[in-house]
Amino acid sequence: xxxxxxxxxxxxxxxxxxxxxxxxxxxxxxxxxxxxxxxxxxxxxxxxxxxxxxxxxxxxxxxxxxxxxxxxxxxxxxxxxxxxxxxxxxxxxxxxxxxxxxxxxxxxxxxxxxxxxxxxxxxxxxxxxxxxxxxxxxxxxxxxxxxxxxxxxxxxxxxxxxxxxxxxxxxxxxxxxxxxxxxxxxxxxxxxxxxxxxxx
Numbered sequence: 001x002x003x004x005x006x007x008x009x010x011x012x013x014x015x016x017x018x019x020x021x022x023x024x025x026x027x028x029x030x031x032x033x034x035x036x037x038x039x040x041x042x043x044x045x046x047x048x049x050x051x052x053x054x055x056x057x058x059x060x061x062x063x064x065x066x067x068x069x070x071x072x073x074x075x076x077x078x079x080x081x082x083x084x085x086x087x088x089x090x091x092x093x094x095x096x097x098x099x100x101x102x103x104x105x106x107x108x109x110x111x112x113x114x115x116x117x118x119x120x121x122x123x124x125x126x127x128x129x130x131x132x133x134x135x136x137x138x139x140x141x142x143x144x145x146x147x148x149x150x151x152x153x154x155x156x157x158x159x160x161x162x163x164x165x166x167x168x169x170x171x172x173x174x175x176x177x178x179x180x181x182x183x184x185x186x187x188x189x190x191x192x193x194x195x196x197x198x199x200x
Contacts, residue, residue: 008053010049012047013048014046014048016044017043018043018046019146020042020044021037021040022040023035023037024037044195045074045196048192051190061173068172070170071171071196073128073169076118092107092160094108095139103143104141105141107135107139107141107158108139113136114142114160115135117130118130119167120158122158122159123159124152125152126170127150127198127200169198170198170199171196172197174195
């Protein structure tokens, strides 16, 4: 994984990305399972940071604990290459209007590919989406997860890492996180695990 930062501090492993999509599960008398999702989904991140400036980090964490925070959405490596060295360099926009609930979005011409497993956004709202099928050169359909959370009008720009400096993840800190700092041996300091919940 490339180097990413949270509030100016380098993120360190272990790093976790979780899709929280509540579902109801019930067994029938024949032991078949019935599963129903609510249709809601959010991304959750968990990681540690290298604290270069404990005082600055402490001040930020305490003073803005209940406010939204932003950071670049970490991208995963794809088949041995870094996500920031993709093959597409086109500005890409949406063809036609796509209603909330759609998992397929028609795109304008693009050169190269937008690979499966990349996180993307549309510039008319903050929700992060995952590409579920590699999109190749030319006009076509991009498959995403989760389904669109709001209508995406025709001409809306698709934001993806190859042509955009950042795919901004907007989140809240998990309320159970330490709202402060921990000192070890009076010298080393840490903020513990940081858990972020996507702000919907």
